[in-house]
Amino acid sequence: AAGVIQSPRHLIKEKRETATLKCYPIPRHDTVYWYQQGPGQDPQFLISFYEKMQSDKGSIPDRFSAQQFSDYHSELNMSSLELGDSALYFCASSLTPKFGGYTFGSGTRLTVV
Amino acid sequence: GENVEQHPSTLSVQEGDSAVIKCTYSDSASNYFPWYKQELGKGPQLIIDIRSNVGEKKDQRIAVTLNKTAKHFSLHITETQPEDSAVYFCAARYSGTYKYIFGTGTRLKVLA
Numbered sequence: 001a002a003g004v005i006q007s008p009r010h011l012i013k014e015k016r017e018t019a020t021l022k023c024y025p026i027p028r029h030d031t032v033y034w035y036q037q038g039p040g041q042d043p044q045f046l047i048s049f050y051e052k053m054q055s056d057k058g059s060i061p062d063r064f065s066a067q068q069f070s071d072y073h074s075e076l077n078m079s080s081l082e083l084g085d086s087a088l089y090f091c092a093s094s095l096t097p098k099f100g101g102y103t104f105g106s107g108t109r110l111t112v113v
Numbered sequence: 114g115e116n117v118e119q120h121p122s123t124l125s126v127q128e129g130d131s132a133v134i135k136c137t138y139s140d141s142a143s144n145y146f147p148w149y150k151q152e153l154g155k156g157p158q159l160i161i162d163i164r165s166n167v168g169e170k171k172d173q174r175i176a177v178t179l180n181k182t183a184k185h186f187s188l189h190i191t192e193t194q195p196e197d198s199a200v201y202f203c204a205a206r207y208s209g210t211y212k213y214i215f216g217t218g219t220r221l222k223v224l225a
Contacts, residue, residue, distance in 0.1 A: 004156075031211070033211075033212065041217075041218075042202055042215040042216060042217050042218050043157065043202070043213075043215050044215075045212040045213065045214070048211060048212060050211075055211060056210050056211055056212045058212055090156050090157070092156075094211075100145070100147075100162060101145075101147040101159040101162045102159075103159065104149075104156035104157045104158070105156050106155055106156045107155075107156050
């Protein structure tokens, strides 16, 4: 079965650079969620989109922005990167927000040096 | 505020024994509680979930119980196997949102 696809799997950036993470949800899933997971930490909710509109916002820094496109894929744009942004970034998708648990992708490991 | 407490943070059991992980949530209007298993370098994988109108749910060796009055829910794994070793996260979906608040995770080690 198709899963949530995230790219790239690994990304190394220098401080103050920008990064773009991509997420391709499971086919027909219309809701995308972004989470950030620091080393040894639980996932922290960043932002979500339903039908291309922002549906929830969590602890996403102002330096980050995200959007969902017409094909339902989503991109997380991160600017002025800081060392503390180094983390695993997970995308998850679901069929409408009301349906059960969502499926996570394998994540993008961002390292800021 | 939104908070999910999870205990214990680490748990070691002998193969074949049972493991129990407990979580407590703060928002009494929360209506959905999933459990995720995360292996090293992988994304969290949904293993079982329970809705607020159900007290217990079982799927083979895994069961989840919910006590709405006490705002507690627990994961029970019976006949543990080495491949059950992973980090387990509970989560609660808060009313009016579709985001999950995760617990802090339990690192389960099943000793062969």
